[in-house]
Amino acid sequence: MKxxxxxxxxxxxRINFSLEPGWWKPDFDEDRIVxxxxxxxxxxxxxxxxxxxxxxxxxxxxxxxxxxxxxETYSKDLTxxxxxxxxxxxxxxxxxxxxxxxxxxLDFIDDNFLDLDQIIKEQLILNxxxxxxxxxxxxxxxxxxxxxxNTGSCSCQSRYETLxxxx
Numbered sequence: 001m002k003x004x005x006x007x008x009x010x011x012x013x014r015i016n017f018s019l020e021p022g023w024w025k026p027d028f029d030e031d032r033i034v035x036x037x038x039x040x041x042x043x044x045x046x047x048x049x050x051x052x053x054x055x056x057x058x059x060x061x062x063x064x065x066x067x068x069x070x071x072e073t074y075s076k077d078l079t080x081x082x083x084x085x086x087x088x089x090x091x092x093x094x095x096x097x098x099x100x101x102x103x104x105x106l107d108f109i110d111d112n113f114l115d116l117d118q119i120i121k122e123q124l125i126l127n128x129x130x131x132x133x134x135x136x137x138x139x140x141x142x143x144x145x146x147x148x149x150n151t152g153s154c155s156c157q158s159r160y161e162t163l164x165x166x167x
Contacts, residue, residue, distance in 0.1 A: 001017070001115075001116040001117055002113045002114065002115055002116070003015070003046060003113065003114040003116060004112060004113055005046075005053060005112045005113065005114055006112050008046055008047065008048060008053070010048070011047070012045050012046060012047030012048075013045070013046045013047070014043075014044070014045050015042075015043075015044045015045075015046070015116075016042070016043050016044075017042055018039045018040065018041050018042070019036070019039060019040040019042070019120070020036075020039055021035060021036040021037065021038065021039065023036065023040070023117075024036045024121075031066075032065055032066050032068070032128060032132050033063055033064070033065060033066075033124060033125065033128070034064040034065060034066055034073050035063075035064045036061055036062070036063060036064065037061075037062040037063060037064045037075045038061060038062035039061070040059060040060070040061040040120070041059070041060045041061065042057065042058070042059050042116075042120060043057065043058045044056065044057045044058075044116070045057075046114070049085075051087065052085050052086065052087050053085070053086040053087070053114070054083065054084070054085055054086075055082075055083070055084045055086065055114070055119060056081075056082075056083050057081070057082050057083075057084075057119070057120075057123065058079075058080070058081050058082075059078070059079070059080050059082070059120060059123060059124065060077075060078070060079045061077075061078055061079075061124070062075055062076070062077050062078075063075065063076050063077075063078050063124070065128070065132045066132070067132060067133055067134040067138055068131045068132050068133060069133060069134075069138040069139070069140035069141070070134060070138050070139070070140050070141055070148050070149070070150055071141065071148075072134055072148065072150075074134040076132075078124065078127055078128075080123060080127045082123050082127075084119065086114070134150075135150075138150060142154050142156050143156075144156035
């Protein structure tokens with residue numbers, strides 16, 4: 001969904017919408033977010049603050065995630081508030097543009113349209129924990145045979161220990 005930033009009224013623009021689970025498309029096969037397990041609910045307010053554009057948002061969704069230890073898919077609720085500041089890209093024909101310290105809090109856009117899909121995707125990814133685990137005591141995969149140690153056991157561990165004790 002694209003928003004024309006030239007048509008933002010002085011009091012700002014409020015947008016409430018829902019995205020169906022089929023909306024999510026992973027960027028690559030190893031993406032930790034496999035998909036949406038429920039519709040995504042979004043409430044946004046877009047307004048001007050001086051020369052900057054501010055997007056205040058609220059997202060609520062149930063995500064399908066891939067566990068970092070066992071690689072199984074599991075569901076997790078995610079609810080988040082966010083605020084981002086946008087500015088028109090300061091490119092004026094030079095090959096490199098030096099950003100000032102105040103610019104480091106900003107995202108830059110290079111046209112008059114705001115891609116809400118990209119902002120929502122970014123916020124979902126930023127609000128995931130560093131390591132996504134199906135359970136806090138997930139046993140992961142056997143490093144030798146790849147067996148999911150949460151659902152079964154293998155004899156590799158005893159063979160590995162036996163091989164490790166041989167001098």
